[in-house]
Amino acid sequence: MAGLIAFSWWSAEYHHTDWHIWSGCAVLTLLIFRLLWGFVGGSTARFASFVRGPRAIAGYLRGNWEGIGHNPLGALSVLALLGALAVQVGLGLIAEDEDGIVTGPLYRLVKVDTSDWARELHEYWFYVILALIALHLAAILYYHLRGRRLMSGMISGRGAVNPDVEPMRPAKWWVAFICIAIAIAITRWVIAGAPPFSA
Amino acid sequence: MRIVPISVAILAALAATAGLAAVSGPKAKQISHERHEGMESIGKAFKILHREFDSPAPNAPTVQASADQVASLAAKSSSWFAKGSGPEVGKTGAKPEIWQNWPDFVAKNRAFQQSARAFKAIAAKGDMTAAKASYADLAGTCKACHEKYRMEMHH
Numbered sequence: 240m241a242g243l244i245a246f247s248w249w250s251a252e253y254h255h256t257d258w259h260i261w262s263g264c265a266v267l268t269l270l271i272f273r274l275l276w277g278f279v280g281g282s283t284a285r286f287a288s289f290v291r292g293p294r295a296i297a298g299y300l301r302g303n304w305e306g307i308g309h310n311p312l313g314a315l316s317v318l319a320l321l322g323a324l325a326v327q328v329g330l331g332l333i334a335e336d337e338d339g340i341v342t343g344p345l346y347r348l349v350k351v352d353t354s355d356w357a358r359e360l361h362e363y364w365f366y367v368i369l370a371l372i373a374l375h376l377a378a379i380l381y382y383h384l385r386g387r388r389l390m391s392g393m394i395s396g397r398g399a400v401n402p403d404v405e406p407m408r409p410a411k412w413w414v415a416f417i418c419i420a421i422a423i424a425i426t427r428w429v430i431a432g433a434p435p436f437s438a
Numbered sequence: 439m440r441i442v443p444i445s446v447a448i449l450a451a452l453a454a455t456a457g458l459a460a461v462s463g464p465k466a467k468q469i470s471h472e473r474h475e476g477m478e479s480i481g482k483a484f485k486i487l488h489r490e491f492d493s494p495a496p497n498a499p500t501v502q503a504s505a506d507q508v509a510s511l512a513a514k515s516s517s518w519f520a521k522g523s524g525p526e527v528g529k530t531g532a533k534p535e536i537w538q539n540w541p542d543f544v545a546k547n548r549a550f551q552q553s554a555r556a557f558k559a560i561a562a563k564g565d566m567t568a569a570k571a572s573y574a575d576l577a578g579t580c581k582a583c584h585e586k587y588r589m590e591m592h593h
Binding site: 347 | 482486
């Protein structure tokens, strides 16, 4: 995802708009996958396991959190990043360039003025994403300096855990496969203009 | 009788170098502004055209109206690039390279005007399939110039 975001920025900056649109569609696919995975994936990936209310966040900040995966504060970060990316992709899907020559796949669902507005906001919204990424990296660095290695646990599935805490339950591989298949199918439908809405 | 061809020749020479006659001050600002507004209007027409051509049944009167709009603005566009009306005036998308490569720019501008006239003529006949192909050619002339001679106005 990080690579796609970087490539999306680069392709837009250097006016390779067609690559940019493909890259954005790839982001859409990953977002859909992550959304589905958040309901049927491994235990630490599920939204139900880490999305907590303000009381849990306060408790975490006081030091009263024993768990694995995203802590209650990190949960906000996940939601913010996924949400901001969803906004960016959504805007891109209905946008058109200033010449009206290159368009997002769903541009015909909205009026000309809306597509123009979406493009402008899409350009500025990148800075919101950038700020969230910076915050995210700062937080990881902070934990790293405090002695907690977060990245390796997220990638390998193995982290140093308190033995009283229930370990992660991974999901079946074919669940991931089905989620990817659904994500790709939805993206292909979007690329086709979301028929029948764009007819 | 010899005065007529001579004056025609002088007028032609003047017209050819018109772009090289420099403007400044309020006149330059006015031309820059007219260029900006004109290009935005062309863009607006293009946005309407793109939607029409992507729909299963393009609406001929809509296409024709937009084609007319682009053709008339294209005809005016050669007067939007007087020397001195570029970045020296202020914020603009016109790169200084325009005046550094004037013959090449003029050639591209002429190609745009020609393509716009052709598109208008084809659209007037009512064949939307032919019009769509002509529109694609026209978009190509926009891109050919913009790639070399347009810069971002913000950032």
